[in-house]
Amino acid sequence: MMLNQQSPIPLYRQLATRISEDIEAGLHRVSEKIPSENELAQHFSIGRPTVRQATDLLVRQGKLERRRGSGTYVLPPTQSIDLFSLAGTSAALRKSELNARLELTATPKREKISFEGSELPSDYLRVERRTSVDDTPVLYETLWLSTDVFPDLEKHNLANQSLSALIRDVYFLEPSSADQTFFVICADDAQAKQLDTKTGTPLLRVYRQLHFGNNKHALHAEIVCLTDRFEFSQTLFPANAAQDTMNQPV
Amino acid sequence: MMLNQQSPIPLYRQLATRISEDIEAGLHRVSEKIPSENELAQHFSIGRPTVRQATDLLVRQGKLERRRGSGTYVLPPTQSIDLFSLAGTSAALRKSELNARLELTATPKREKISFEGSELPSDYLRVERRTSVDDTPVLYETLWLSTDVFPDLEKHNLANQSLSALIRDVYFLEPSSADQTFFVICADDAQAKQLDTKTGTPLLRVYRQLHFGNNKHALHAEIVCLTDRFEFSQTLFPANAAQDTMNQPV
């Protein structure tokens, strides 16, 4: 299975995906080396810089580590954040995900709405969905997706697939960043009903904005949960102390 | 001032530093373009791929944004994270910080305690402090600092200086990462008193663990706040890039 030269997806991205899939399929084990850059270049009939672009991408995703003179190694699965959802990273939640069910709670519909920081009302597709674990509702989300950025989204099945995968595969877009703010709120009637709890129950509300390139208003999301049902946790790293630290000789 | 070809520092890193310094010196303004890749290559007598490596680095640091066909733009200064506290870096918070007061609410004392994931009880220094803005309490924090990692910490003045600066200057340590988990809780008597609210009031509780090198139990922190007094927000980036926390009183 070679790379598709005709695809609009750049070769280096196709290769990154391929390597990533090979890792997930167990072809390359954690702590072991993937084929060398020259081997990959030869095998896929592409240039070594193209291979490097692909491995660059995966290094930045924390999936690979390059050791000069030695090779490129598979790293343990990182605790990465999926910006589309609150799927956490703890081992406990991973277990819960096996029994997780995500369902739409209303038919997606268009509405014209203006978010803070955006002057004019714009068209959004409003999507409501709920995540349950073992039939206990743990998350209730409302998403507003810009119809300018994601045209004809309602034509796709939003219920049974990952929204991030859909947006990546259909629109070739990935979020560049997200802003989110935490609130403690009291459940209103709709929220209480969706989460199967009493009106007025204290909830964690997370308001999140996903940015795609320069578009700051592509996707807004409101997520509410009971923190004794859903553990919202994350790992933080200091800024500017990442894999790209400048090493100065003494 | 050209790049030093004889330096052991790669050209692309020298250029990245140069561009970064030019930005900080005001030579390139936020939202304005830096010279094009070809211009920089010509000016510094280097190849365009070398320029791209430099701008790649700065793009990944969030300092630059490249727009195809248009140019490379300076981004607003990023919000860097202070893992020790919820104090952020935004201009709005900077204003609030002028009126922010941090005080110890109890004399730091030692206690032997065992945190989850740690088998044996260890000695920690327990520090309680409260942050007020305009005399309104907005944050109540309890910190447990390992006496093994930070010996004789109580000998230092913990009230009137940044804890992160103290630990950096006295112990030469900086946190490598932090795990945090969010809970909605009801205020107990102590919390209600410190935050000047009623017992039972719903609060946001953030439990945070700072890691120093391989030490996962160096510092534990519990932070509680009312989200209508203190806005807990953050900017997330995909995958393993640096996480940014920005927090401000409302």
Add this chain to the structure above:
DNA sequence: GCGGTCAAGTTGTCAATACAACTTTGCGCG
């Protein structure tokens, strides 16, 4: 068996070149 050296292999840096895809600007026409 251990230590040192060297060759082969691998990643890191850098270059010139080319074309694609996009943005911006200027000019001409209605």
Add this chain to the structure above:
DNA sequence: CGCGCAAAGTTGTATTGACAACTTGACCGC
């Protein structure tokens, strides 16, 4: 004046090629 088109400019992708800096393994000598 506004619109459309073309040219110029810019970033994005990809190639071939070269050398530097490092790692690893094999071989040899003690």
